[in-house]
Amino acid sequence: MNDNLPARRGRKSEISRGQILDAAARMLRRQGYGNTTLRAIADVAGIQAGSIYYHFASKDEIMDAVLERGVAAVYEAVHDQLAALPVGTDHLKRIETAVIAHLEALLSHGDYTSASIRTYGEVPAAFQQKAQPLREAYVTLWQELLGAAQRDGAIRADLDTSLLRTLLLGSLNWCVEWYDPSQRPVREVAAQAVDVLFRGVVPAYVPPSLKE
Amino acid sequence: MNDNLPARRGRKSEISRGQILDAAARMLRRQGYGNTTLRAIADVAGIQAGSIYYHFASKDEIMDAVLERGVAAVYEAVHDQLAALPVGTDHLKRIETAVIAHLEALLSHGDYTSASIRTYGEVPAAFQQKAQPLREAYVTLWQELLGAAQRDGAIRADLDTSLLRTLLLGSLNWCVEWYDPSQRPVREVAAQAVDVLFRGVVPAYVPPSLKE
Numbered sequence: 001m002n003d004n005l006p007a008r009r010g011r012k013s014e015i016s017r018g019q020i021l022d023a024a025a026r027m028l029r030r031q032g033y034g035n036t037t038l039r040a041i042a043d044v045a046g047i048q049a050g051s052i053y054y055h056f057a058s059k060d061e062i063m064d065a066v067l068e069r070g071v072a073a074v075y076e077a078v079h080d081q082l083a084a085l086p087v088g089t090d091h092l093k094r095i096e097t098a099v100i101a102h103l104e105a106l107l108s109h110g111d112y113t114s115a116s117i118r119t120y121g122e123v124p125a126a127f128q129q130k131a132q133p134l135r136e137a138y139v140t141l142w143q144e145l146l147g148a149a150q151r152d153g154a155i156r157a158d159l160d161t162s163l164l165r166t167l168l169l170g171s172l173n174w175c176v177e178w179y180d181p182s183q184r185p186v187r188e189v190a191a192q193a194v195d196v197l198f199r200g201v202v203p204a205y206v207p208p209s210l211k212e
Numbered sequence: 213m214n215d216n217l218p219a220r221r222g223r224k225s226e227i228s229r230g231q232i233l234d235a236a237a238r239m240l241r242r243q244g245y246g247n248t249t250l251r252a253i254a255d256v257a258g259i260q261a262g263s264i265y266y267h268f269a270s271k272d273e274i275m276d277a278v279l280e281r282g283v284a285a286v287y288e289a290v291h292d293q294l295a296a297l298p299v300g301t302d303h304l305k306r307i308e309t310a311v312i313a314h315l316e317a318l319l320s321h322g323d324y325t326s327a328s329i330r331t332y333g334e335v336p337a338a339f340q341q342k343a344q345p346l347r348e349a350y351v352t353l354w355q356e357l358l359g360a361a362q363r364d365g366a367i368r369a370d371l372d373t374s375l376l377r378t379l380l381l382g383s384l385n386w387c388v389e390w391y392d393p394s395q396r397p398v399r400e401v402a403a404q405a406v407d408v409l410f411r412g413v414v415p416a417y418v419p420p421s422l423k424e
Binding site for chain 2 (some may be wrong): 119168174
C-alpha cells in the first residue's frame with residue numbers, strides 16, 4: 001500500500017492544483033483582484049486554506065498562474081490550429097482559422113480569459129510578468145499573420161495592420177463578457193465576425209458622405 | 213461676507229463631489245472594486261475621509277455614480293451628435309458619426325468608462341441598477357441605428373444586427389485599454405474602424421476556401 005502512495009499523492013496534488021486555479025480564476029473574474037483572498041479560494045476549491053501552500057507560495061503566485069493559463073490557452077489553440085493547416089493554405093483561410101480558434105479557446109476557458117482581461121492593469125505589474133512573454137508572442141503571431149496576408153495582397157494595402165489587429169482582437173475578446181452559449185453557437189459568432197471583417201457591412205461600398 | 217457663504221459652499225461642494233468621483237473612477241480602474249476604499253478615495257481626492265459623507269452615504273453610492281457617469285458620457289455624446297445631424301443624413305454617415313462620438317467620449321472619460329467596463333459583473337448587481345436603464349437605452353439607440361440602415365439597404369440584409377452591434381462596440385470599447393493618444397489621434401482609430409466596418413479588409417472579396 002505504501003508503494004502506491006507517491007503516485008496517489010501525485011494525482012491528488014494535480015487535482016487540487018487545478019481546483020485551486022479554477023477557484024481563483026472564478027473569483028478573480030467575479031470579484032476582482034482585491035476581493036480574492038487565499039481563504040476564499042480555499043473555500044471555493046473545497047480544500048483547507050493551509051494546503052494551498054503545498055502548491056503556491058502566495059496569492060500572487062496563484063494570480064500569476066491564472067493569468068498565464070488564460071493567455072496560454074488562447075495562444076496554444078491559435079498556434080496549433082494554424083500549424084495543423086496544410087502547407088499553402090491561403091491567407092484568408094488562415095485568418096478565419098485563427099479567429100475561430102481564438103474565440104473558441106477564449107470562451108471555453110471563460111473564467112481564465114475573463115480574469116486575465118478584467119484584471120489587466122489592475123493586478124500589480126510584478127505579477128503579470130510571467131504572462132508577458134506569451135502576450136508578446138501572441139501579438140507577434142497575429143502581426144505576422146496579418147502582415148503576410150497584406151504583403152501578398154490578400155488584405156488591403158492601405159490598412160494599418162497593427163490597428164487592425166487591436167480592433168479585431170478587441171471585438172473578439174469582448175465576447176467573453178456577453179456571450180451566452182444557449183443563445184447561439186460559437187461558430188455562428190465567429191462566422192459573422194470573419195464575414196464582416198472580410199467583406200464589411202455595406203452591400204456595394206460607396207464612400208460615406210463625410211469624405212466628399 | 214456671510215451673504216456669500218451659501219454660494220461659495222455650493223461651488224465648493226460641487227468641486228469636491230467631482231473630485232471624489234474622479235478619484236474613485238481612477239482607483240476603480242486601476243485597483244478594482246475590492247481594493248477601492250473610502251479612505252483611499254479621500255486620500256487621492258485630497259480631502260478628509262469624513263467629508264465624503266457630505267456627498268455620498270456609502271462607498272457603493274460612489275461606485276454607482278461612477279458607473280452611471282461612464283455610461284452617461286458615452287450615451288449623451290452619441291445621442292447628441294446624431295441629433296445634430298441634418299434631417300435626411302444617410303445611414304452610413306449616421307453610423308460613422310456614432311462610431312466617432314462613441315470612441316471620443318469613451319477615451320476622454322477613460323477612468324469612468326474603463327472602470328465601468330472592468331467592474332462590469334464584478335460590482336454587486338445591486339449597485340449597477342442606476343446605470344442599467346441608460347445601458348439599455350444605449351443598446352436601443354444602436355439597435356435602431358443599425359436596424360434602420362438595414363431596412364433601407366444601407367447595410368447587408370443577411371447580417372444579424374444585434375451580433376454586429378456587440379462585435380462593433382466590443383472592438384471600440386477595447387480601445388480604452390490600449391489606446392495611447394501620443395501614438396495616434398482618436399480620429400485615425402475611428403476612421404479605420406469605420407472603413408473596415410463598411411468595406412472589410414479584402415480588396416476584392418472572394419469567398420474563403422472554407423465555404424467551398
